[in-house]
Each structure stands twice: as structure tokens, then as C-alpha cells.
Amino acid sequence: MKINPSIIKVTPKEMGFNFCVFGTPSEEISAWIKFWNLKTELSGKYTNIFIGDNDVNLMFTEAEVFDYVDGFSPNLNKHLHLGHFSNLIVAKAFQSLGLGKKYIAILGDTLDGSVEKQDAFDAFLKYCNLFGYKIDDIYYASGQKMLDESILLDGEDNYVGTKIFDIDGQKEVAIKSSGATTYFYQDVALAQKLNGSTLYLTGFEQNPHFKKLKKLFPRIAHVGLGLVNIDGIKMSSSEGNTLMFEDVFNALLSKFNSDDKLAWNVLAGHILKYSPATVKNISMQTIDSPETSFGLYFSYTLAKMKSAGMTPNDTQVFNSNALKFKLIKAKHSLAPNILFEEMIDLTKSISSLYTQVRIKDNPEGQAIYQPMLDDLLLGMKALGMFDVEKV
Secondary structure: OOOOHHOEEEEOHHHOOOOEEOOOOOOHHHHHHHHOOOOEEEEEEEEEEEEOOOOHHOOOOOOOOOEEEEOOOOEEEOOOOOOHHHHHHHHHHHOOOOEEEEEEEEEEOOOOOOOOHHHHHHHHHHHHHHHHOOOOOOEEEOOOOOOOOOOOOOOOOHHHHEEEEOOOOOOEEEOOOOOOHHHHHHHHHHHHHHOEEEEEEEEEHHHHHHHHHHHHOOOEEEEEEEEEEEEOOEEOOOOOOOEEEHHHHHHHHHHHHOOOOHHHHHHHHHHEEEEOOOOEEEOOOOOOOOOOOOOHHHHHHHHHHHOOOOOOOOOOOOHHHHHHHHHHHHHHOOHHHHHHHHHHHHHHHHHHHOOOOOOOOOHHHHHHOOOOOHHHHHHHHOOOOOOOOOO
């Protein structure tokens, strides 16, 4: 018997890794406890549940793996900005977590801008390739045509001359009087073509758009991504203070010896420590401090252990039960930050141990470090971050 990880909590860290629920376990959790032969104990208002020797990976339902994930789909009428960089980081984390079978991009090419579309497309491919984000299929907004137009209606009153969708009484323009298709039409056309479960990662301002789309295609899901601030200042095109993707990345390269993988890890740490929907803040003043820049902290700790003579194994399963559970929960919740938070604790444990247990000429000490180091590497890769040799 397996349950959804979201209906159970973990005990405080000082108690070791186990589970708990508030009050008395529900019928479902009670059946689960019985099935796995788990011991329980009342603790104040909580019931603690001890997992014993059970394999955490076998105790919970698996997260949905979407047929398609649309994670990084910029418009081709402008340069990539910091928000696009954030989207790419989140999309790669989802890809590394294995949440999709195919990764697609639907590129906006219907509007003209100050950038040549080919130049924008080349930049899109450049960064996908540089950071190992794999795109299986690319679609263009201008090329989307509905396979079945039976749900299109002739517009009336204020909508005369247009084609519309009627979604539970709400009218949504599909084809304008000029003959041009709308963003909503293009997504409907693509959804018809894909005909599968699809996860979209876009800015949170598109939440209403995807709620309407879901009414037509119940198998889609949407994660609205929060804005990115720099040093507490909201980036806004209308206010003229948007930071460009390339400018931000070049600034990071100048701080980190032109190491693009390390620069990615650092920026990824500032994005992935937040839940996807949360407004994110990047402090350029402290981004090169391991104490406040967790992507750098992970990278620094990994490189430090390697330089001390340790070699991490490229494993597929976490040694830590806490990390096993947080990985499962992160997938279910579509929230990489759940795993990221546990990775912070792991890295702090390694650093604390480093001040107490030597590595050189100490096989017993090395045996203590090895599973933790293996978990550090696996966790970084699961979050779409890179293995680094030095910092």
C-alpha cells in the first residue's frame, strides 16, 4: 500500500527521520501503518510513526510524469532577460527530476521587435545547449492551427467579426477580425495537436489563461512562476530596468573565473531555494558568499571534499531517508525547493563534520563522508546543477 507524501509530515530533525501526523491517523494512514508494520507513539498533539527498516522509496505513490513539459518558451521579438533565465533554471530542474517524457517549446514569432527573430532563436538554442536543457520538439506560434474548429463560435455584439470560444459563459477571442490568431487560440491548437498530459511553466500572471485552457483540456497543469528581483528591486520592462540574460550571466562569470557551470549553480541556488510561485530575490552584493549563496555553498563543499581526496560516486538513489522523502515530495508538489531545503541541511552537516573528522589517512572518516558526498552530488544533479571540480 502506498500513500501520497503530502498527507504526512516528518518528525523534528532532533528526533531522527521518521513520520508524524497531527492528532489521530486517518483511516488511510492507519491502513498504511498496518500494511508496513510501523510502530507509533503519541507525542503531545501528534502521533509519531517510526519507519524502521522500510524502504522510503517503496512507501509512497509516484508523482505524475507528464507527456509534455513546456518549460522555456521565449518570444522571438526581444532579447532574453533575467526572467527567462529563471524560467530556464526551473525548467531544467523539472527535467532533471524526471517530471516529463518530452520537453517542448512554443516560440512566439508573431510580433516584430527590436531583435531579429533568427538572432533571438540562436540565443535560445545557445543557452539550452550550454546548460544541457534538452528540447525534443519546437513549435512556432504562427504555425498553430486547430485540428478541430467545431468549438469555435461566431462572435456577436462586441465580438462581431471574430471567432470566439465560449468557456462556461466566458467569451475568449480566438481569431481576431483581422484574421490573426490569439495566444489562447495558439495554445488550444497546440493542445489539440499534443493530445496528452502537458505541464506549462510560465509567469504567474498567466494563471487565469491556463485556468481557462484547463477547462477545455483537463489533462493540462500549470505552474505559475514568481517574479525575480535584484537586490530587492522589481525588474520591469515598463520601468526600463529589466536586466538582460547575457548581462547577468557575464556579471557572474566575472565573479567566478569564467566558469559557466559554477555561475549556473550559483544563480540556480538563488532561484531554486524559493517555491516556484514565490517572488525571488537575488542579492548581487552577497552572491559570491557561500554563507548566503547556497548554490555556491553546494559547489564549494563538493569541490572542497574532492580536493581533500574524496571521490563522489555517481549514484541513482539517495542514502539519506530524508532526501529520499523530500525528492518524492518535491516531485508530487512540483516544487524543487522542497528537495533544495534538505540539501542545505545535508551540506551544513558535511561542513560541520569537516571540522571534526579528518579525511587524509583516515578510512573510517572517509566511510562516514562517502554516503553524504554521494548524496550531495546526486541532489545537485537532481536539481539541474553541475558537478564542479574547483571553486
